[in-house]
Amino acid sequence: MIAQAKGETVPVELNHTIVNATDKTASARFLTEILGLPEPVPYGPxxxxxxxxxxxxxxxxxxxxxxxxxYAFKVTEEDFDAVLARVVDRGLTYWADPYHREAGRINTNDGGRGFYFEDPDGHNLEVLTRSYGAAV
Structure with a gap:
């Protein structure tokens, strides 16, 4: 068991998670292209x-x-603008909120900026510049 004092972070990191897709290559490439990341890498299945x-x-x-x-992705302020531009250039709908009520807008939660959009399989992707609670 890992002991944690109030206010300390736990020395455990998430290593990987599996994302189900109808086309794993297309979905992985979609994400890397939108976020400006290198090409996805095959590993087993x-x-x-x-x-x-x-x-x-x-x-x-x-x-x-x-x-x-x-899935939420924290990026720098500079990268945020580039990611949003790629979403807009593809003609993708984006929202300021996770319920998809405020189309074509971004939010300024906790003093940062953020928005939501969907991948080809309907996963709700979020891009934000500040962690929630950061302004507290």
């Missing part, structure tokens, strides 16, 4: 998207119905 801190999103192709998941 997965197409992996390497992120910071050795984290990977491992796209797995399945014929089963896809249940929408939420």
């Amino acid at each position: 997965f197409m992996t998207v390497p992120l910071a801190h050795d984290l990977t999103l491992d796209y797995y192709e399945t014929p089963a119905p896809i249940t929408s998941q939420h």
Whole structure:
């Protein structure tokens, strides 16, 4: 068991998570192109998207119905503008809120900026510049 004092972070990092997709290559490429990342890398039955801190999103192709998941990506202020521009250039709908009520807008939660959009399988993707609670 890992002991944690109030206010300390736990020395555990998320290493990878599996993202179900109808087309693992197309979905992984969609994400890397939107976020401006290198090409995805095949690994076993997965197409992996390497992120910071050795984290990977491992796209797995399945014929089963896809249940929408939420994935949030923290980026710099400069990268935010580039990511949003790529979303707009592709003609993708984006929203300021996770419920998709405020189309074509961004939010300024916690003193940062953020927005939501969907990947080809309907996963709700979020891009933000400040972690929630950062302004507290």
